[in-house]
Amino acid sequence: MLPKNARLTTSEDFAQATKSGSRLTSEHLVGYLYIKGASVKPETVSAKCGLIVNKSVGGSVKRHRIARQIRHDLAPLISKLPTHSLLVIRVLKGNPSFTEEVNTVVSSLLTRTVERKVRA
Numbered sequence: 424m425l426p427k428n429a430r431l432t433t434s435e436d437f438a439q440a441t442k443s444g445s446r447l448t449s450e451h452l453v454g455y456l457y458i459k460g461a462s463v464k465p466e467t468v469s470a471k472c473g474l475i476v477n478k479s480v481g482g483s484v485k486r487h488r489i490a491r492q493i494r495h496d497l498a499p500l501i502s503k504l505p506t507h508s509l510l511v512i513r514v515l516k517g518n519p520s521f522t523e524e525v526n527t528v529v530s531s532l533l534t535r536t537v538e539r540k541v542r543a
Contacts, residue, residue, distance in 0.1 A: 425494050429501050431473030431509060440473070440509040445536050447528055451516045454528035456536050459507040470504035472497050475513040489514055489521070496525040503533065 444457030
C-alpha cells in the first residue's frame, strides 16, 4: 500500500506528469515521470505516485486487483524516486503479474530523466 503522502490526488498533478514528464512504454504499461523544479510548496517534498487503469483493461474487480498489485509493487520504489517527482503508471492491458515490468519501467524512467538533466 502506498503511504497517504505518496499518492497523487489532484487532476493537475496527473496532467502535469502525463503531459510534461518523460514517457516510457512497455508491453503492458506506460510510465510517466515528471520532476518539479525548486518552486514547489515545501509540504510536497516526497515523491508522489498515481495509477490510471482504464475500463478497457477489464471489469471493476479486475481493475481494482491490478491497481492494488501495482501499488504494492510501487511502495518499495518510492524511496528511489527523486524528491518533488510525480510518477504515473498507465495500464494498457491486463496481465497476471506486473512486478518485474513495474520495476523495469521505473528504473528506465529514472535513468532517462537523469541523463536528460545531465545533458541540459
